[in-house]
Amino acid sequence: MKCGNQDKNVKNCTCTYISCNKRGMCCECVAYHRQNGEIPGCFFPPEAERSYDRSIKNFINAWSRR
Numbered sequence: 612m613k614c615g616n617q618d619k620n621v622k623n624c625t626c627t628y629i630s631c632n633k634r635g636m637c638c639e640c641v642a643y644h645r646q647n648g649e650i651p652g653c654f655f656p657p658e659a660e661r662s663y664d665r666s667i668k669n670f671i672n673a674w675s676r677r
């Protein structure tokens with residue numbers, strides 16, 4: 612599927628996993644992580660995002676520490 616906003620989305624994407632084939636395709640990114648019981652990287656604070664652990668547990672822990 613081609614995303615018409617991919618170039619624009621990539622510019623605003625805070626996910627550091629740059630080899631991911633879903634970067635800039637937010638609908639696919641959200642669907643992928645939701646299906647795995649996870650949260651997309653852009654919702655995490657930077658230090659937690661860089662761990663690539665997209666679990667809900669890591670999300671709650673990361674924001675609880677702030």
Ligand code: SF4
Pocket residue numbers: 626627628631632633634635639640641643644650651652653
């Ligand atoms: S959050 Fe996950 S699916 Fe989305 S761009 Fe980053 S690694 Fe890819």
